[in-house]
Amino acid sequence: MSTYETIIKHLGDQTEYLLDHVSQKITKDELQIPNGETVDQVFANSNRNAQTLRSLSQLYGNGNLGGTGYLSILPVDQGIEHSALFSFYKNPDYFDPENIIKLAIEAGCNGVVSTFGGLGLYARKYAHKVPFIVKINHNELLTYPSKYDQTLFGTVKEAWNMGAVAIGATIYFGSEESNRQLKEISEAFAEAHSLGMVTILWCYTRNEAFKTDTEDYHSSADLTGQANHLGVTIQADIIKQKLPTTNYGFKNIGFGKYDDVMYKTLTTEHPIDLCRLQVANCYMGKIGLINSGGGSKGESDLAEAITTAVINKRAGGSGLILGRKAFQRPFKEGVELLHGVQGVYLENKVTIA
Template identity: 65%
Template sequence: MASAIGDLLGSDADSLLNHVCKAIPKETLHLPGPDFVDRIFIPSDRNIRVLNNLQWLFQSGRLAGSGYLSILPVDQGIEHSAGASFAKNPAYFDPENIVKLAIDGGCNAVASTFGVLGMVARKYAHKIPFMVKVNHNELLTYPNQANQILFGKVKEAYDMGAAAIGATIYFGSENSGRQIVEVAETFYHAHELGMATVLWCYLRNNAFKSDKDYHVAADLTGQANHLGVTIEADIIKQKLPENNGGFKALNMGGSSYGKLDERMYTELCTDHPIDLCRYQIANCYMGRAGLINSGGASGKNDFADAVKTAVVNKRAGGMGLISGRKAFQRPMAEGAKLLHAIQDVYLDKSITIA
């Protein structure tokens, strides 16, 4: 298995498979493992029903018992428009095919909308953990705006047998204050009812794009993660970092933005992709809240890109991958194969924590 993964990594194999993190040592992290719920969440304020559902997530799919998660997210019908998302494979206009792909792909859970999961809940809610995405950025308002709004109530997710809910906050947007309050209240209610909580900690602000796209800067995404765990997200979803120095760039020209300490860049991180991801994990309470990175858009090298992302996440100390478009924008058997390729990284014991 390691040989196949190495082949997909190509010229990046040595750098990614043999890197050692020295900035934030692995010994300081709370790493995924079969006992993660017992070790991390039993001492917390989560009630017994939340522990049950978290354990269900970790005991499902091909990664069952490993402490890692592979999740299929298909909310792009709203977030990116249904036509743009499903034109490559119209079968996924049908909600049942979304759930089938998650099952055939060996995922721990399927994440989608109230409508998608509610339409097939009686047939599938007991067969694979449901994660209901409760808010979305609809794209029909003109001009388009970055504004996540609630599409339903937590009780609806509970009634359809969901194990968890997911939500997005666009940190840095003009609507972020309202979204923080809404999602914090929503997560509290979900925990009351016994569901786990997953937060998409995304950044949205036109000012974050200048010489680089700092929406994927380690320092800014790390702080977004830290805000996410503050409102008791059990699991954080974040884009893989591609650069660093967002706070520094936004403070150029005499503006005053955020707070920084040079040691964030000189002592806690390097420019290696695994170190950048580890900084994200440090901001998730040193891994007490698991970090799952997103798989990103579909492209020409989906298998190699997905495996590379999984290797970076795993070696950094992350908890898994949540990959949608790379899987559902292709025939179902091929999509399941891609999901298996991601999972193989987490099942390969020779790929260790850096």
């Protein structure tokens, strides 16, 4: 079975809906489309220094998607964010962070994201074999009652010393601590760029008011799009965001700035158009948008991952950052799942909508 036939098989009854859609609100001609010259076309005239350009090239040039402008990144920091027992009980091998790194290498990922401790333990063995991305802040889960706040776990210089090409960080936009996080990460990104490192921002929304009795707007296209726009404003080189599942967050919650016309002008209800709104907020795709793969649900994981990849690619996104669907299963199956996702970005028949 060819890669394209595999994609169609997993899309099922959504095949025509997703593969034949043409975006007419924000057209593909307005976007920076990922390609093998992305680093030169986007960053060569920017304020990023030569070392940062080299790190970007190393990240975009590694793995099965190397040289395409697309990214397949393995993130495993769930031991902090979701607790280690809950994250790794399905496959206890991943309590040992070496297996996380091995999975990224075997699957041909562009890079691997994990913690200071996990990557630092094996830095001399692997930092020159696969690009390291150190996640510098986390929401630890042992405080009771639970709180939602990102705390720095180390310094940018520590990440640089272990040979990392990039740092990753999360800001909970909309939360009580978001202004402090914004200041901390802005400063961290400036230091990272001065040292020649790439910056990746998890642009997540967090506010109890964003979830109403009828809808959860944490993943609405307008709120996540604005979070993306704040992320590129502090000079993130890559934006990580959840795939949008709804819209009208500003309007239906009743805050911020909104107008009915802006929704009609920029997007539709189609998932590709909702994702394109996220891409547009990343300077029309000049800063790459990578969507997250979501949690593992079992047998449907591959189909869901391929569907997410199709939506991201056709919207003008730059790839997937997929973890739990891959590492919460046997090693070989995790590799095959990541290869399935990468196949979407390598398949020329899956085009920009």
